[in-house]
Amino acid sequence: MSNAYGQLTYPEISAQAEALAAAHKQLAAQHDWVSRFIGNPAYDEIIFIGSGSSYYQAQTMAATYKKWVGRPASAHPSSEIFLFRDAAAVPGRNYLLVGVSRSGESTEVILALESVKGVEGWTTCGITCHEDSKMAQMAECLISPLGKEKSTVMTKSLSSMTFMMQAACAVASGKAELLAEAGQVVQADADVVKAADDFAKAFVNGHELNKFIYLGMGSYYGLSQEACLKIKEMSYVWTESFGTLEFRHGPKSIVEPGTLVCVLLSETARSYELKVAEEMKAYGATVLVVTARKGDDTAFADGVFETGCADISDEARGVLYLPVLQYIGFYTALKKNVDPDHPRNLTQVVKI
Incomplete structure (x- = not known):
């Protein structure tokens, strides 16, 4: 690089293969998270929430879940859940709310998770890169251990969390070919x-x-x-x-x-x-x-x-x-x- 710009972002983009491999290994250690949460048939619908990049990866997570697991899922901005929940979710169903946040500190995802605490039919969990974050303390989270970043812009954090949740969907599906695909992605x-x-x-x-x-x-x-x-x-x-x-x-x-x-x-x-x-x-x-x-x-x-x-x-x-x-x-x-x-x-x- 010809100037001092990008000294944080460039190595973070370039290190995403290692972040994916670490997320893959971590998922194996958190296998029970899948069976208790997104792999649990007790939930009528999985709702993935995030803000900005986290909302966009939530859309990919929801699409993957529906295709691979064959059960209902949706994605919404975090703010829609704590401000317009009745427009996002109908009463009388059993929901799993999955917070998606690199930092685990975004106000909107915290407010969304807090807004359903104690509400009948709602259970919360999440995915983040920071195991000591507020979100990880209030809801059990998958952790992408090498997703942490110094740059403002999400790069390897997003890649590793998206991959990790997709790999979790593969586990939830029970399909060996999808588990193998996760391994191929890490290798490639x-x-x-x-x-x-x-x-x-x-x-x-x-x-x-x-x-x-x-x-x-x-x-x-x-x-x-x-x-x-x-x-x-x-x-x-x-x-x-x-x-x-x-x-x-x-x-x-x-x-x-x-x-x-x-x-x-x-x-x-x-x-x-x-x-x-x-x-x-x-x-x-x-x-x-x-x-x-x-x-x-x-x-x-x-x-x-x-x-x-x-x-x-x-x-x-x-x-x-x-x-x-x-x-x-x-x-x-x-x-x-x-x-x-x-x-x-x-x-x-x-x-x-």
Whole structure:
């Protein structure tokens, strides 16, 4: 790096493979958490809550849980639960409320968990990187031991917590193939992180872009929102995220030369999503495709980042998409001479 910017963020993005491996090992030590909480059939619905990046990963966690475990789950901002709970949850059901917070200190998640304390039909638990946090003291939490960060922006914390909860969903599913997929992700991540660093640096420096659009579907929708937030936090560029096919229904009017359209490509909807990407290319967008595998069908794109692991589920593979999205935010910040370690107006823990 040519300047002193990013001295916290860069090593944290780069260390996420170790954070995933530690989370995988820790989950084995907390196996009983799964059977008592998200694997417990006594709950009618699992509600994952968080704020900002934690809410976006909660969306991916809920989507994964529904797909893999086959039982109801939803994701809401923490504030919706303590201020508008009746709009998020109907009476008479047995809910498990799962707080998601890197610090375990966010006011909104604490208020949400406190708001259901003693309320019939509600049980609480959580996931965090800080075992001594307020949330971990008030609700039993999964702990990502190497997810702790000094930078304001969430990177390895988000990757490791998302992975850890997905691995917990695999345990809850009882499906050996999903447990094996978690192991494959851990094995693949270090090479993906290294390749993502080189790719993102070259891509950012090789293109002049003034607005950024991230598209994803299924469990990738939450990841597209997170990618959008990452580059907004780090570099202050204008960016938006949409469901991939939804982007065609009005929002595509903003596409013009200088617009990046980044598609987080699933295998489930590959052909449909690539049609959207090709359409945006025709409108003048610079198209980046993040995918399990390159092919003739992706050759039109201006950039294709290949993660591998095409033989595993879209949900499990999603964590492998995060490094390149994080590095794109990082290198865009450096290109704009902005320090990604200390975003303006932001603090690591949001309190009200």
